[in-house]
Amino acid sequence: MPETVTATSDFAAAPISLWRRAMNSWATLAAAASVVLVLVPLGAVFGYLVYKGIGSINWAFLTQIPKPVGEPGGGMANAIAGSAFILLIASVMGVPIGIGAGIYLAEYGRNRFGDLVRFTADVLNGVPSIVIGIVAYGIVVLTQKHFSALAGGVALAIMMIPTITRTTEEMLLLVPNAVREAAYGLGVSRWRTTLSITLRTATSGVITGVMLAFARVAGETAPLLFTAFGNQYWNWKMNQPTAALSLQIFTYAISPFDEWHRQAWAGALILIVLIVAAVSAVRIVAGRGMMTGAN
């Protein structure tokens, strides 16, 4: 428990000395300054995104596929659609497993095995995304013999699962036990109680978790580099390489062409708007608390 304060004698002197007063003001100033220093890059990132990106977003950017190098115009329509496609694949796999594991932990997991699963989910959460890319490459790309949307989806699904699992568990635990008991008392079976009463009550919280996981993986690039790989054309096949917004931003950003740089900014602006919209929606739905990036 909290240790005792040992510095009692320092405080005993009746009037607060000038030195201690100065230290107090200085510390307050330093803390306030660090907030400013942290907000500056945030403002700078958003400011530049809007400033550089807004001019390049037009109808062509949203509806056309990239033009060959040197030709002006063209857009990222295939990359936007590709990102949506990969995220859809990832959600179809990741969301049910994540919610299921969360239900398991909250409703059946008050034991050693539950602790193990909980701990493993936290470990999985900390695995670098690039490593997950290697694994998706090993499982899907090597089996299919080529880069594919499916491989990208698998990589992102692996990243979504721990976030969804842990939030679902927390949200279900917030549902008072009396609610479950009331349902049992009315003769509702346990599985039906969990799905129709407990999960239903915690719906907004569970959606929060899903959206957070979604926001987290929507901008992921590293695990897609050698799974979805990128594509200059439209693709709607699971087993073909697919463009993704984040990959396209990366390729364009490190290219030497001004036209591509402009498009990278525009793509980044669209990506960040989507992510901030998701995060803000979460905040409105959740209604309280803070969104944490670390967990």
Add this chain to the structure above:
Amino acid sequence: MTGSQPIAKPELVPNSGLQPEPLLNAGNSAVADNIFHLAMLACGLCVLALVAVILYELVKGSELSWHAFGLKFFFQSEWDPVNEQFGALPFVYGTLVSSLLALVIAVPLAIGVAVFITEMCPRRLKGPLAFTTELLAAIPSVIYGLWAIFVLVPLLRLYVEPFCARYLGWTGLFEGPPYGIGMLAAGIILAIMVVPIISSITREVMTAVPQQQREAVLALGATRWEMIRTGVLRNARAGIMGGIILGLGRALGETMAVTMVIGNRPEIARSLFAPGYTMASVIANEFSEATGDTYLSALIEIGLALFIVTIIVNILAQFLVWTVTRGTPARSHA
């Protein structure tokens, strides 16, 4: 938030002495219950299986390289794909230096932010400030990279690096031509990315310190800063350490932003202006074009090392945070 919604309203019919209708049309079947239990258990097992599969794939993939180079792999600095000579030392060095640099910059800032938000700022500012700083964590790595290439790097090249070279050049850390791109740029961009992680954990553990502790120190005549230092920070230090280590874990594995600004050259240089290479960025750059099984295997072995290190770091961090926050009700992560 969750308890507020009305659940189904049971409409009790007063007159019937009959058995009440079940609220939901569901059988009491033990079979269905068991099936549901097993299905949820399977989902839980999936989580375990995923980590097992990750480990298996990495170990299997790196076998070739492990047999060829053994432990020497991590102590050799030659990276020569043409002659199939692989040593990961420059990448290990680059990863460690960029991450430590990031921590040096980020830790004071993050703790300052956490102290300001939990102890100093007006209550009305608390929520918005917390949300804004954590918005930093929601920005994707590739966007940080984009911003760093076009804004941070020119800034470093034109102003910061010449300044450092002039006044701090004697340390030997700031020598050589100021390219802008290099270890310093990577460290700064990583610092921006780990600040929200460290500050959110620090806030969490500071909030877990009992209020009586603060009141007791204030009652002894302490100023606010003395109260924060002796009453709050000292009690929360293990958890703050945990937050820092968690930030380290994130910095070690961070890929895109670093790849875009570190210069990607497998060299070990003392100067922070010099380009470097990290474990994550070598995988990102070379994996899809690695020709030859040994080459690919060497990259996977780097991935395995990264995996093991981040796991150890994360476990340590969680343990430290837990020592402070245990006993207090779990804070909602939403």
